[in-house]
Amino acid sequence: MFDRLFGRKQALEASELPVIxxxxxxxxxxxxxxxxxxxxxxxxxxxxxxxxxIVAQGLVDLNEGGFVHRFYTDDDIMFQAVSNDRQGQDVTDVTVFAPWDSAYPSSSAERPAWKSRLSARSFTAEGLPDYRRVWFGDEASEQDPVTFWEELHDDRDGIVDRRIFQTCMLFGRDLPGDGRELLLAIDQESEAGEVSFEIMLGVALELGEFRA
Incomplete structure (x- = not known):
């Protein structure tokens, strides 16, 4: 019964959960x-x-030879690594994101407006400056957001505990010197149909700026 309620999938070998x-x-x-x-x-x-x-781990298969590995704390800080392989041997990008804002739409009519914000050349929200689109560049006035399923694990038993469908876009703004602050805007929907709009702010990390 619990497997049906919470959408637990077929177990993988525990050793298959990537270590990045x-x-x-x-x-x-x-x-x-x-x-x-x-x-x-x-x-x-x-x-x-x-x-x-790290209390939860997510995996995204981009279906184009790339994978996104996500590691979560109990207060929703997200450590993310992008790799060219599922096991994360060839890491190309590492970032850490923290939640900025979360909203729950009261009706489905709010989602098209949010998707329009994700598609725009720039993004802003209350208390934030403008951020320019990073993915795909900002030459086009509009760009379709990226969509994917994220499979999430709450322990190392190899079972996928839940899956979340996400529509998202990455924005950024330059900082004095050589820095850049990132903004990840997300429309996420659980398999049970629960929807939320998320804004996260983050920074890129060099490989020498973290250890486990």
Whole structure:
């Protein structure tokens, strides 16, 4: 009964849950806070600690030879690595995101307006400056958002505990010096049909700026 209620899928071998540069569910990630503190008050990224205790792990298959590996804390900080392979041996990009805002639409009529914001050349929200579209560049006035399913694990038994369908776009703004702050805008829907609009702010990390 519980498998039907919570959408648990067929178990994989526990060893198949990817370990990315020693980061995986159940471990603690140590970050170098100088990666973002050097930007001082110019950065709005709402995060100021150097450890992440990973309590959930997500995997996205981009169906184009790429994979997104996501690692979550109990307060929804997201450590993300992009790789060219499922096991994460060839990592091309690492970021850490923190929640900025979350909203729950009262009707389906709100979703087209949110998708229009995700498709636009720039994105802003209350309390934030403008962020320009990063994915696909900002030459076009509109660009379809990226869509995918994320499979989430709450423990290392290899079972997919839940799946979330996401429509999202990445934006960014330049900071003084060589920095950039990222904004990830998401429309997410659970298999049960629960919908939320999420805004997360983040920064990119070099491979030497974290360890587990």
């Amino acid at each position: 540069r020693n980061v995986t569910l159940g471990r603690t990630v140590m970050l170098d806070p100088l990666a973002w503190r050097r930007f001082g008050s110019d950065l709005l990224f709402p995060f100021d600690r150097d450890t992440l205790v």
